[in-house]
Amino acid sequence: MEKILIVGCKKAMDDVCIGCSRCMVGFNRREGEFQRYEEDAELMGLLNCGDCPGATIVTRLAQVNLWNKPMGETPTKVHIAPCITDHCPHSETLIKKIKAKAGVEVVEGTHPYKPSDIFS
Numbered sequence: 335m336e337k338i339l340i341v342g343c344k345k346a347m348d349d350v351c352i353g354c355s356r357c358m359v360g361f362n363r364r365e366g367e368f369q370r371y372e373e374d375a376e377l378m379g380l381l382n383c384g385d386c387p388g389a390t391i392v393t394r395l396a397q398v399n400l401w402n403k404p405m406g407e408t409p410t411k412v413h414i415a416p417c418i419t420d421h422c423p424h425s426e427t428l429i430k431k432i433k434a435k436a437g438v439e440v441v442e443g444t445h446p447y448k449p450s451d452i453f454s
Contacts, residue, residue, distance in 0.1 A: 360445030
């Protein structure tokens with residue numbers, strides 16, 4: 335079974351993307367980058383980057399491992415949310431750090447619900 339961990343931008347998760355519902359809806363509907371998963375996949379967590387410039391992301395990933403290991407929960411895939419892939423000025427460095435240390439496949443993207451323009 336796939337265990338999915340989503341990493342998003344702290345500022346967006348705290349101030350903009352109310353409850354990160356688009357990532358969760360995308361996962362539940364298996365849309366966007368989540369369409370690759372069968373029914374046998376679970377969302378095991380939402381993790382923020384730790385704030386700009388993402389200097390604590392490796393420590394935060396280690397904490398996910400430490401806190402969930404006693405329960406036998408380990409991510410098998412890490413998805414990087416659009417708040418990082420599309421909007422973060424530090425995305426290249428942040429994604430590089432995650433890919434270097436995650437030890438599992440890292441997928442850039444989550445949901446497909448991005449408006450093409452704001453006022454139409």
